[in-house]
Amino acid sequence: MNAANPIGVFDSGVGGLSVLQAIRRALPGEHLLYVADSAHAPYGDKSQQFIEDRSIALSGFLVSQNVKAIVVACNTATGAAVTTLRSRFAVPIIAMEPAVKPATANTQSGVIGVLATSRTLASDNFVRLFARHGTNVEILGQACPGLVEQVEAGDLFGDKTRLLLERYVLPLLEQKADTIVLGCTHYPFLTPLIQEIAGAGVAVIDSAAAVARQLQRRLEVAGLLADAARVGTECFWTSGALDKARPLIAQLWQADVEVCALPSQTLE
Template identity: 85%
Template sequence: MNAANPIGVFDSGVGGLSVLHEIRRALPGEDLLYVADSAHAPYGDKSQQFIENRSIAITEFLVSRNAKAIVVACNTATGAAITTLRSRFSMPIIAMEPAVKPASENSKSGVIGVLATSRTLASDNFVKLFARYGADVEILGQACPGLVEQVEAGDLSGDKTRILLERYVLPLLERGADTLVLGCTHYPFLAPLIRQIAGPGVTVIDSAAAVARQLRRRLEVVDLLADGARVGGESCWTSGVVDKALPLFAQLWKADVEVCALPTYAGGSE
């Protein structure tokens, strides 16, 4: 393990690219490895065992590519597998956490809405967040089936996406929410449409930048930060169809990027 090794990042699909953007901004000298498990997205309707199996297999793949740290850029995978991953692998493993704390500090109405998958909202991690901050603010959890699929299809602003978002966002506003937490890494790609629906008086928060800062701190502690003078690159894999992934990655990354097929041995079973 040395500072020149890359950082591994994975998600159930392309949503973790929102986290990868922030990592690239915070750590321009790092080489980044990204795996989109799009063949199995969304994780929100999968069993915990399935998500654990996928998370272990993908982490093993990233370790085989000499990753010096792993970022689980998926709230659902964090809730289902982070304890297992940290017990099996010795490198720094950074997890996602819905930005409930900053939302509770930001809210003036005392009501915040959390948009997430049903599995994230039911996870021990979220239950602990609710217990920690629920005394100070009213926390409204809103499961959002269908949104991950819209992002995976590259539909960030179409009629179907808008209808789904209105179904999930408007009831939160009616109950007084003035701050919305994006509790899934796919959702930041829908933030412009969410802000349009919610209006200028509502703050929309996600945790990607905080995760990038935490990653930097963890690498500093173990002296694994890359030389800041160099320019890092990105290597990407998908378990989905590469020909479909290429334009989607380009759309979300806002640049052409090479995407390879994830080896089939990096698997897991339901």
């Protein structure tokens, strides 16, 4: 590994692009490789073994591309697989953690809502996070089936998406939540609609910027930061259909992109 090597990022689908955007802002000179496992999205309704197997396969692909670090840009994959990944791969692996800690510092009402997949909410990582930060505040976990699929379809503002969000957000507001944590990397793409439903007095926060800072720190300590004067590039892969992936990734990345199909051995 050397500083010129790229950084690898993967997610169950396109949600991790919200993390990739934060990484790009923090590290403009880095080459970034992104893998969207959209053929298997969402991970939230899959078994732990399935998610672990997919995470190993995707990490193995990124390692074959000579990455110097891997960002698991998926809360569900973090909960199910990050311990296994760190035991199997030598590169630094940076994982997601819902922004519960900053939410506890932000709340005035003492009530925090967390939007996430059911598997993330049930994970050991999340249970520990609740226990660590839930002493002086009330933390309300809200599973959000269907939201990942709406983002994967590129439907960020449609009626169905709004109805789902109202179903998940309004009960949190009724229980006096004044801070909403986005515990899935797909959900930041829905922030404008969530904010519209919740109102200006409710803070909506995610952990993408914190993950980017942690990545930067890890690379700096290891002497692996690229020259900031270099112009960083992005490469995208998907396990899904290319004719759907290209326009969707371009929509969310807000730029024209080329998307490649993952090698067949990575799809199994």
